[in-house]
Amino acid sequence: MLRTLGRGNTSQVRLALNPEGQEVAVKLPHPETLRVHEAAERFGNEVRLTMQFKHPHVVRGFAGTAFGPQAYLSLEYYPDGALSEKLARMTGRTLPDTEALRILADIASALTYLHKLGAVHQDVKTQNIYVNEAGRAALGDLGNTYFLSQGGKVSGSPYYMAPEIYHGESSSSASDVYSLGITMYQLLTGQRPFTGNTYEELMIAHLTRFATPLSHLKPQLARPVGRLAEQALAKRPTDRPSADTIRRALLTALGETPHDEVTEDEQPAAPQQQMGRHGPVARQGSAAAPSPPDKAEQPQKRGWNPFKRK
Ligand SMILES: Nc1ncnc2c1ncn2[C@@H]1O[C@H](COP(=O)(O)OP(=O)(O)OP(=O)(O)O)[C@@H](O)[C@H]1O
Numbered sequence: 210m211l212r213t214l215g216r217g218n219t220s221q222v223r224l225a226l227n228p229e230g231q232e233v234a235v236k237l238p239h240p241e242t243l244r245v246h247e248a249a250e251r252f253g254n255e256v257r258l259t260m261q262f263k264h265p266h267v268v269r270g271f272a273g274t275a276f277g278p279q280a281y282l283s284l285e286y287y288p289d290g291a292l293s294e295k296l297a298r299m300t301g302r303t304l305p306d307t308e309a310l311r312i313l314a315d316i317a318s319a320l321t322y323l324h325k326l327g328a329v330h331q332d333v334k335t336q337n338i339y340v341n342e343a344g345r346a347a348l349g350d351l352g353n354t355y356f357l358s359q360g361g362k363v364s365g366s367p368y369y370m371a372p373e374i375y376h377g378e379s380s381s382s383a384s385d386v387y388s389l390g391i392t393m394y395q396l397l398t399g400q401r402p403f404t405g406n407t408y409e410e411l412m413i414a415h416l417t418r419f420a421t422p423l424s425h426l427k428p429q430l431a432r433p434v435g436r437l438a439e440q441a442l443a444k445r446p447t448d449r450p451s452a453d454t455i456r457r458a459l460l461t462a463l464g465e466t467p468h469d470e471v472t473e474d475e476q477p478a479a480p481q482q483q484m485g486r487h488g489p490v491a492r493q494g495s496a497a498a499p500s501p502p503d504k505a506e507q508p509q510k511r512g513w514n515p516f517k518r519k
Pocket residue numbers: 214215216217218219220221222234236268284285286287288289290291294339350500501502
């Protein structure tokens with residue numbers, strides 16, 4: 210292990226060299242994570258799904274052990290850390306438009322892929338986006354991800370959480386699209402559409418307020434992108450566009466011709482039988498847990514965690 214890259218609620222992440230001499234980020238669960246059943250399940254879920262999904266814009270997993278004292282996950286290393294951390298280091302917390310559009314197109318592409326497979330990510334936010342030196346982005350933290358056909362515990366992060374999740378309803382591809390809409394707004398304007406000093410204030414904002422139209426805040430933005438970002442924040446899930454529609458508009462705004470997303474060789478491999486120390490995991494679903502606080506962006510109010518559901 211070369212050095213510590215960061216610490217989250219569940220694990221610490223260290224830089225290491227794999228047997229091929231390549232730099233990798235290694236996630237090691239905290240001892241408390243392994244002791245608490247739900248947290249250990251969530252880590253195991255992340256290991257299993259990260260190894261299962263294969264997509265250029267989903268953080269790549271190289272190897273892992275889902276459960277037990279030797280549990281770990283080796284991941285592609287991103288020298289800039291999470292996008293939230295990169296933004297916090299930048300004055301104004303905004304990226305040039307082309308960089309923001311590219312990151313959003315890549316994340317919309319990752320969601321298109323997951324949704325096509327019947328999976329829901331449940332935690333799209335800048336803390337879970339990683340950008341490489343070429344400016345290409347990948348969606349990480351699959352701890353809360355689940356397949357709709359198998360069911361899973363609903364979770365999310367209050368700044369990014371769709372109205373129906375606040376209502377206690379189930380998550381869906383549309384609730385991921387809502388979180389993508391918040392991320393679009395944040396990356397393209399430098400501000401969040403909904404703010405609050407308490408969980409309740411934030412909930413009321415998401416349930417009852419309407420964001421200032423992106424076209425007002427950013428008149429130079431390609432109209433279809435602005436319109437779709439606003440529609441992504443629709444209160445009713447059925448009024449939101451698909452991740453693929455958003456992906457196509459973002460690519461068009463970048464001057465590219467969008468092609469179809471999922472190809473044969475992008476399908477996930479069969480579940481990795483050798484992974485768990487105690488045999489393969491039968492099915493995932495109950496592994497989700499509330500999201501972590503974001504150290505860089507957390508409001509200064511004590512006793513309230515804007516990244517945890519009540
Ligand atoms: N692939 C990576 N490359 C570089 N740095 C990383 C990578 N993955 C994680 N990190 C760093 O480690 C920190 C902790 O990672 P992460 O937030 O995923 O931890 P976690 O405990 O698994 O998550 P959670 O808090 O959601 O339970 C990140 O904020 C980031 O700084």
